[in-house]
Amino acid sequence: MSTAMAGTPGAADFTSALFLGQRHPSAVVPPWTELTTGVPAVLRELPAATELAWAVAAQQHAGSGLVARSALHGMMDILQVLPQPGDLLLVDAGAYPLTQWACRAAAARGVRVVTFPHFRPPAVVPQTRTWLVTDGWCQGCGRSAPLGAMQTLVGKTGGRVVVDDSLAFGVLGQRAAEASFGDGSGAVRWQGLKHDGVVWLGSLAKAYGTPVTVITGDRPTITRLARHGGNRLHSSPPSAADLGAGLSAVRDSRMPRLRDRLWRLTRWLRQAFGNLGLPPLGLPFPIVGTRLDSLQLARRWRSMLVARGVQVLVQLPRCQPGALLSAVVRADHPQADLDRLVRGLAALTQDRRAA
Structure with missing residues (x-):
């Protein structure tokens, strides 16, 4: 349903669905005495x-x-x-x-x-x-x-x-x-x-x-x-x-705070999309997408955003025709990344209006 450009060092990445920013580095994962039981779950579970x-x-x-x-x-x-x-x-x-x-x-x-x-x-x-x-x-x-x-x-x-x-x-x-x-x-x-x-x-x-x-x-x-x-x-x-x-x-006791931040960032980005004449699809959710005229246009815009150091998704919904240009918001996104995305979109919409 979606495609993403390969990772670019230093890019503002809006392609990951780790909505709450959870990454679990090995140093903080609880230790274990056995990684797996060696038997099916029906016989024994950890x-x-x-x-x-x-x-x-x-x-x-x-x-x-x-x-x-x-x-x-x-x-x-x-x-x-x-x-x-x-x-x-x-x-x-x-x-x-x-x-x-x-x-x-x-x-x-x-x-x-x-x-x-x-x-x-x-x-x-x-x-x-x-x-x-x-x-x-x-x-x-x-x-x-x-x-x-x-x-x-x-x-x-x-x-x-x-x-x-x-x-x-x-x-x-x-x-x-x-x-x-x-x-x-x-x-x-x-x-x-x-x-x-x-x-x-x-x-x-x-x-x-x-x-x-x-x-x-x-x-x-x-x-x-x-x-x-x-x-x-x-x-x-x-x-x-x-x-x-x-x-x-x-x-994790931080989860309510992370969800609150995720809500605020999502609402902010949806408002920014709307202000650029890119109506956000559906109800508030951390995948903020807008419908474009064609798949070709969506892919071109994605490539132009990548050139500006911003990674986004092109989505092809199963439930309706057309293509979406989407940004996946995470609770650990700095505001600077969202600003960078919006500046890139603003430049694209200005070019489209000029054309």
């Missing part, structure tokens, strides 16, 4: 795996949680274990490609898989158990899935909403005030909803900077996944380094 899963589940007021090696590992287990032959699996057409792959694997087991238009689920479903799979947040259109309507739709059938919230996790969450991103617990609580009827997963590889995924849901569902998930039986579990870094990040 204590930090349980601690991390429960920390995330508790923040969401979900029933239970467990860890997975990645979002793909987690989604494959969810869709191989929970939907049964004859069930209906509805998948959002704009869902991340990894999710689409997992849905196709479910179809091979006799699960009926049907795609619906992006964030527009059907008004009614057949009287059969129905599962609905969606991303929590779409960077292509800058909005969150209508999770409340989805919960209502499939809840009557005994199914669940399966949410890949890897983009929003750590950024969006329950809000004490509208003018904030919230507590980082995810898009469900950002919408003011409970996790009832939701099987949720989120990778920590973006906001929290470590490649491990957490799955949450009601206790019977999580127990079933823990016992029967194929990747938990056949794949190596997350390493001690990943778990330790993730647990340190979610427990």
Whole structure:
């Protein structure tokens, strides 16, 4: 969906999705006595795996949680274990490609898989158990899935909403005030909803900077996944380094301050985009993008910004045509980097108006 220029020393880099600036240098990662257990997770997990899963589940007021090696590992287990032959699996057409792959694997087991238009689920479903799979947040259109309507739709059938919230996790969450991103617990609580009827997963590889995924849901569902998930039986579990870094990040007392700074920088940059005649897409989120007339123009502008020492993204949304020129904001961005980006964009817009 996106491309970025190779790193340039000294450049202002707006291509990294480490939204909260978490990098976990080896000197500060908690030490470990074994990097991995040497056995599948279904047989034995490191204590930090349980601690991390429960920390995330508790923040969401979900029933239970467990860890997975990645979002793909987690989604494959969810869709191989929970939907049964004859069930209906509805998948959002704009869902991340990894999710689409997992849905196709479910179809091979006799699960009926049907795609619906992006964030527009059907008004009614057949009287059969129905599962609905969606991303929590779409960077292509800058909005969150209508999770409340989805919960209502499939809840009557005994199914669940399966949410890949890897983009929003750590950024969006329950809000004490509208003018904030919230507590980082995810898009469900950002919408003011409970996790009832939701099987949720989120990778920590973006906001929290470590490649491990957490799955949450009601206790019977999580127990079933823990016992029967194929990747938990056949794949190596997350390493001690990943778990330790993730647990340190979610427990870090600085996170609220980092999210507050991220909010302020994001709002400032969105306002600057608007002042330049480049309307920012969607709702406030640390990926600040604007639609350009063509892919060629977006690529040309990116190249011209790189020449000015600024790295940005060209994105091709799955959910709509056209190209976006986007800057990914991080909590550790100095204001000088944002100023440098805006000066570069100002020069480009002036050249376009002159032409």
